[in-house]
Every structure is written in C-alpha cells, then in structure tokens.
Amino acid sequence: MDYKKLTPADKAQFEKDGYILIKGMLQEAEVKKLYSIAINDQVISNKSFDRGDANGLRTKLALWYSLADDAYSLLARSKRIVEGANLLLGGESAHFHSKLMQKEPKVGGAWEWHQDYGYWYRDGFLYPQMLSVLTALSASTKENGCLQVIKGSHLMGRIEHGFSGEQVGANQERVDEALKNSELVFVEMEAGDTLFFHSNLLHRSDANLSDAPRWSLISAYNLITNKPYKGNYPSATEKINIVNDDVLLQAGNEGIKDNANFLVK
Numbered sequence: 001m002d003y004k005k006l007t008p009a010d011k012a013q014f015e016k017d018g019y020i021l022i023k024g025m026l027q028e029a030e031v032k033k034l035y036s037i038a039i040n041d042q043v044i045s046n047k048s049f050d051r052g053d054a055n056g057l058r059t060k061l062a063l064w065y066s067l068a069d070d071a072y073s074l075l076a077r078s079k080r081i082v083e084g085a086n087l088l089l090g091g092e093s094a095h096f097h098s099k100l101m102q103k104e105p106k107v108g109g110a111w112e113w114h115q116d117y118g119y120w121y122r123d124g125f126l127y128p129q130m131l132s133v134l135t136a137l138s139a140s141t142k143e144n145g146c147l148q149v150i151k152g153s154h155l156m157g158r159i160e161h162g163f164s165g166e167q168v169g170a171n172q173e174r175v176d177e178a179l180k181n182s183e184l185v186f187v188e189m190e191a192g193d194t195l196f197f198h199s200n201l202l203h204r205s206d207a208n209l210s211d212a213p214r215w216s217l218i219s220a221y222n223l224i225t226n227k228p229y230k231g232n233y234p235s236a237t238e239k240i241n242i243v244n245d246d247v248l249l250q251a252g253n254e255g256i257k258d259n260a261n262f263l264v265k
C-alpha cells in the first residue's frame with residue numbers, strides 16, 4: 001500500500017503560506033477505524049474538558065502528552081507524519097502533545113484567533129520551532145466550523161496574546177490589520193486529510209451550528225533541541241519511536257489508556 005509523503009515542494013509551500021494541506025493522508029479504512037475508536041473511547045470521554053468561547057458556547061477536547069500503542073499514537077508515531085514534521089521543522093522532531101477535538105453539533109463553540117506558539121511561548125519553549133498536525137476524523141466544512149487561517153501570517157512572528165472568554169487570543173488590532181493584507185482561508189477538509197501548520201500561523205474556527213460533528217486529532221511536534229526552560233514536558237524532547245505506516249491499520253485497535261499523562265482541567 002502506498003502512503004502519502006511530504007515533498008520538498010510541500011515544504012516550500014509551508015514556508016510561504018504557513019501551512020500545507022495533504023489530501024488523503026489517511027486511507028479511508030484508517031480514518032474509519034480511528035473515528036470509530038474515538039467516538040466510543042470511554043477514557044477520552046472521561047478525560048475530556050470543555051472551553052467556553054466569547055459567546056459562552058463550549059467545545060470539548062482531551063489533551064495528553066505521552067505516546068503509546070493506542071490508535072492515536074500509532075498515527076502520531078507513523079513514518080509519514082513524523083517524517084513530514086521532521087522535513088518541515090528542518091530536523092528531528094519530538095512529540096509535544098496530542099488532542100482529540102470534539103466539536104459537537106449545535107453546541108461546539110468557536111476558537112478565537114490565536115497562534116499556537118502564543119500558548120507555547122508561555123509554556124517556556126524558546127523557539128517557535130514547533131508545528132501542529134491536524135487530521136480530520138470527520139468532514140470539516142464552513143458549516144461545522146472548519147479551521148480558518150490567515151495565509152502567510154506565520155511570518156509576522158509572535159503576536160501578543162490575552163484572554164478572550166476562557167481562551168487565550170491574539171491581539172485583535174494586529175489580527176484586523178493582518179486580515180486587510182492577507183488572505184483568509186477556510187480550510188475545508190475531508191475525513192482523512194491532514195493539515196500541517198506553523199506554530200505562528202494565525203488561525204481560528206467558528207462554532208458548529210450544523211447537525212454534523214467535527215472531530216479531529218491534532219498532534220503538536222517540537223524540534224527535539226528546543227527544550228522548554230520551565231514546565232514539565234518530557235515528551236517534547238524525547239525521541240519518537242517511529243512505526244511503519246501500515247501499523248495503524250494492522251494493529252491500531254485500541255483506544256487510549258488512562259496513564260497517557262492527560263492534561264487535567
């Protein structure tokens with residue numbers, strides 16, 4: 001079976017735009033399997049917490065740090081994803097954390113404009129040598145609150161972040177100016193598509209007022225040498241035990257264990 005692989009042309013586009021969308025990164029059978037594990041995963045459900053947006057709508061997520069042999073980890077450890085992160089970061093990457101995002105129909109709240117490095121800077125990472133890898137587990141459309149990005153905004157560097165509702169958001173004046181100069185892109189994705197995006201790319205998403213859930217898996221990678229000077233994030237500077245791409249389909253039958261070092265809210 002052939003698996004998608006990032007190319008130097010993908011890297012050039014990532015450097016220019018701050019993101020690269022890989023269609024069909026997962027095969028249909030893989031994404032079906034992952035989604036069905038995710039929606040039935042009691043540990044995920046127990047460990048999930050929610051965040052209110054500026055309008056008080058709430059969106060659910062679970063976040064953990066440690067990789068193991070569960071299906072999510074087998075994707076996060078897969079050759080195609082890790083080599084993609086290595087290529088884009090320009091060196092060996094480590095796994096910072098993974099999140100299962102559950103934007104439920106009618107209730108799933110918005111995410112305000114932010115850069116992921118807006119948060120991670122506070123966690124003590126000195127360099128923005130970090131990126132997010134978002135895989136759609138269900139179709140992600142304008143209607144169910146897909147990710148929106150400001151093309152090329154990673155080149156602005158880190159923007160000040162402050163609180164917006166219960167979320168940390170980027171300075172609105174800067175965001176407004178960026179929107180005058182740069183293209184706003186709604187990143188619609190089919191289940192199994194994967195978006196790699198730079199930690200300084202401005203992004204947000206609308207509430208999900210549709211009837212369709214929007215579930216996605218986001219794994220964040222860090223250049224292994226980019227050791228945070230504070231906090232306790234051991235996985236962020238540990239070697240990833242890479243697995244072959246076919247392992248998810250062959251062996252990825254398990255949900256997550258409750259010792260995955262979850263963020264507790």
Ligand SMILES: O=C(O)CCC(=O)C(=O)O
Pocket residue numbers: 099101111116145146147203204205216218
């Ligand atoms: O997937 C989304 O809607 C946005 C989530 C996000 O940006 C984040 O968790 O940092």
Ligand SMILES: [Fe+2]
Pocket residue numbers: 114115116203
């Ligand atoms: Fe984000």
